[in-house]
Amino acid sequence: MRVLLAGGGTGGHLFPAVALAQQLLADEPGSEVLFVGTERGIEARVLPELGLPLATIDIVGFVGKKPVEKLAVAPKLLRSFRQSGAILDRFRPQVVVGVGGYASGPVLLAARWRRLPLVIHEQNARPGLTNRLLGHLADRICISYPESAGHFGGRTVLTGNPVRREMTEHRPLPDGEPELLVFGGSRGARAINQAVLACLPHLELWRGRLRIVHQTGEEDLEQVKEGYRKQGWTHAEVVPFIRDMASAYARAHLVLCRAGATTIAELTACGRPSILVPYPYAAGDHQTANARSLAERGAALMLPQTELEGKRLATLISDMLSDRQRLLDMAGAAHALGQPRAAELILDQCRAVARKG
Ligand SMILES: CC(=O)N[C@H]1[C@@H](OP(=O)(O)OP(=O)(O)OC[C@H]2O[C@@H](n3ccc(=O)[nH]c3=O)[C@H](O)[C@@H]2O)O[C@H](CO)[C@@H](O)[C@@H]1O
Known part of the structure; x- marks a missing residue:
C-alpha cells in the first residue's frame, strides 16, 4: 500500500504517524510511505535519522493570531495547498492519513480535491482544531478515546493511539x-x-x-x-x-x-x-x-x-x-490500559478505504 502521512509539528502528532509507518513496512515490505510536514516541525529533525522520507510545505499556524495577521496567512495557505497538490501528484498515494497539527490541513484539503481516500487519526480525548475542521471530509476517523466520538458525528472507529514499535x-x-x-x-x-x-x-x-x-x-x-x-x-x-x-x-x-x-x-x-x-x-x-x-x-x-x-x-x-x-x-x-493493536487497527481502516493499484 502507498500511504501518505500528513501532519506533525510536535512529537505528539508525529510519533503516532511513525508508529503507523513502522507497522506498515513490517507487515507489507513492498509498501511505500511519505510524510508531509514543515521544515520547522520536529519531523524535519527526526525523520531523516529514522530513514523515513519527508516532503515539506510552507505553512504557518492560524490559532492565536489577530484577524489582520490571519489575513496575511491567507496567501501562504494557498501556496501550501498548491505545494501539497504537487506532492500528491508525484507520490500518488492510495490513502492519505492526517495525524493532526496544522501541516495536515492543506494536504488533506488537496487530497479531498483529488478524491483521494482520507483517514484521520485523533490522539486526544478532545480533538484538536485541524482535525475538528477536517473531520467531515474524512472517510474514516480513528479515535483514541471513546469521548471524542461525539465531536465527529458518525464514521469514527476506536483504535487507540499507536506507539513506536520498539x-x-x-x-x-x-x-x-x-x-x-x-x-x-x-x-x-x-x-x-x-x-x-x-x-x-x-x-x-x-x-x-x-x-x-x-x-x-x-x-x-x-x-x-x-x-x-x-x-x-x-x-x-x-x-x-x-x-x-x-x-x-x-x-x-x-x-x-x-x-x-x-x-x-x-x-x-x-x-x-x-x-x-x-x-x-x-x-x-x-x-x-x-x-x-x-x-x-x-x-x-x-x-x-x-x-x-x-x-x-x-x-x-x-x-x-x-x-x-x-x-x-x-x-x-x-x-x-495500553492499546497494543492501535497501529494494526488504523491500518485496517486504511486498507478498507484505499484506492486499488
Ligand atoms: C502543550 C500541548 O498542547 N501539547 C500537545 C502535544 O504535545 P507533545 O508534542 O508534547 O506530545 P506528547 O506528550 O503527546 O508526546 C510527546 C512525544 O515526544 C516523544 N519525546 C519526548 C521527549 C523526548 O526527549 N524525546 C521524545 O521522543 C515522546 O516519546 C512522545 O512520543 O501533542 C499531544 C498530542 O496531540 C497533545 O496531547 C499535547 O497536549
Whole structure:
C-alpha cells in the first residue's frame, strides 16, 4: 500500500504517524510511505535519522493570531495547498492519513480535491482544531478515546493511539538502583525543570543512589545542567531531547512528565508508573482529562501545576521510590490500559478505504 502521512509539528502528532509507518513496512515490505510536514516541525529533525522520507510545505499556524495577521496567512495557505497538490501528484498515494497539527490541513484539503481516500487519526480525548475542521471530509476517523466520538458525528472507529514499535514490547520494572526519568513532552517543560531543581535539596538521602535522566527542551538546557552541578548532583544525565525513548522508559522506575496523549499511550504501552503534571494551558485543558483517566485507575499520580513545588515533589518521588510494591501495582495498572493493536487497527481502516493499484 502507498500511504501518505500528513501532519506533525510536535512529537505528539508525529510519533503516532511513525508508529503507523513502522507497522506498515513490517507487515507489507513492498509498501511505500511519505510524510508531509514543515521544515520547522520536529519531523524535519527526526525523520531523516529514522530513514523515513519527508516532503515539506510552507505553512504557518492560524490559532492565536489577530484577524489582520490571519489575513496575511491567507496567501501562504494557498501556496501550501498548491505545494501539497504537487506532492500528491508525484507520490500518488492510495490513502492519505492526517495525524493532526496544522501541516495536515492543506494536504488533506488537496487530497479531498483529488478524491483521494482520507483517514484521520485523533490522539486526544478532545480533538484538536485541524482535525475538528477536517473531520467531515474524512472517510474514516480513528479515535483514541471513546469521548471524542461525539465531536465527529458518525464514521469514527476506536483504535487507540499507536506507539513506536520498539515501545510495544512490555518490559518489567527493572531491579537495581532507582532511576527517575523526567521529561516535558516533546519540547520540554520549564515548570517541571524548575520544580525538579527545587526538589533536589529535599532529596539529600537519595543523592548518589538515585539516577536522574532529565530532558529539558532546547531553551533550558544550560540552566538546568548548571542547577544540578551547583547542587552536587553530578551523575544526572541532562539532555535537550531523548532520541531513544524506548530505552529511557525501560530503565526508569518512575517517570515525571506532562500528560500529552502520546506520552500517555507510551506510559501504558511500556507499563511505567508516573507522576503526571498536565500542561494547564492545553486546548480545553485536555491534558488534565488525560492524566485523570490514568490517575482514577491507579495507573499514575496526578500533580496539578498549581501544586508543583520542590518539597511536595520530593516527598512524592521519595515515597514512591521507597515502595516497590506500589510501583509494581501502578506499573501493572498502567500496562492494563495500553492499546497494543492501535497501529494494526488504523491500518485496517486504511486498507478498507484505499484506492486499488
Ligand atoms: C502543550 C500541548 O498542547 N501539547 C500537545 C502535544 O504535545 P507533545 O508534542 O508534547 O506530545 P506528547 O506528550 O503527546 O508526546 C510527546 C512525544 O515526544 C516523544 N519525546 C519526548 C521527549 C523526548 O526527549 N524525546 C521524545 O521522543 C515522546 O516519546 C512522545 O512520543 O501533542 C499531544 C498530542 O496531540 C497533545 O496531547 C499535547 O497536549
